[in-house]
Amino acid sequence: MMFFSDVIGQVQDLGDLESIQVSGKPRMKLEFTLRDINDARVPCCLWGKFAEILYEGCRKDEEGKPICLIRFAKIGKFRGELQITNAFEASLVLINPDIAETAAFKQMFVDEVKPLALCEGRDETLDLEEVKCIQEKRDKWMLYPKRTIQELLESTQVDKCLVECKVFAIDSDWGWYYFGCCTCNKKVVKVGTLVKTIHGNEVTTHLWWCEVCKENVSSVSPR
Missing domain, CATH: 2.40.50.140 (Nucleic acid-binding proteins)
Structure with a gap:
């Protein structure tokens, strides 16, 4: 009822x-x-x-x-x-x-x-009154429940939530992306570089090893 x-x-x-x-x-x-x-x-x-x-x-x-x-x-x-x-x-x-x-x-x-x-949000420079007005708007993220990373890992449904965290360090040795094989979309490992001279110009081709295709591949894309 x-x-x-x-x-x-x-x-x-x-x-x-x-x-x-x-x-x-x-x-x-x-x-x-x-x-x-x-x-x-x-x-x-x-x-x-x-x-x-x-x-x-x-x-x-x-x-x-x-x-x-x-x-x-x-x-x-x-x-x-x-x-x-x-x-x-x-x-x-x-x-x-x-x-x-x-x-x-x-x-x-x-x-x-x-x-x-x-x-309304705008791209151009805002004056003091407009900035003050925007700051008074509702922070929509605060409408969502807070979750820990562990709770995210244990979640079994799609939902929106707010995760608060503190950055202790930034890893600058590795990129935030990886290269994947364009055939199977799986991660590949760089194994070497091949340099060829074509019409008087040196062309560099990177070689990658794909564990799924079981062969060296050169057609990859960042993921």
Whole structure:
């Protein structure tokens, strides 16, 4: 049995409006955070037309502190954490609804001046205000659970996660890639160099030994 609830809060950490392939069809997705009047926060994710409604509503909000009411919201867990989302097409999303709760929110946060960050990434040089705006955006990697390298090795499913590590040293003796045989795609070992003179020009050919093909090969590529 599935239960729906009405959820209201101030929109924080608004992410980008993304197009995600779901069952072969593109669907709009928007991640953000809602905080209640006690400053408790919960991650949210809206899909489809509801994502577009919230995104456009936040862009048009003059005060930069939109209040969002999600009626018939679905409360569930995503990667072990509580998350609010829309219940297919049954939900209703309202921006700054004309109700007493909205006024209470605006009065509670009246002393705050920091607006909701709504920035698009750009390649050209950014001024101070744009840099500050981008820094206020949600760090999407923080949405993913932390995993150790050992947990990655023991994992049996494809998933996204965050791995924190410290670099102790950089090996500069070996490249980060290897050469593979173009025939079997397996790793090869360099065994020598052959120099030929063709039309008065010296042409150098590197010879590699392939354990799978059991022969010297010259057609290899970095992997």
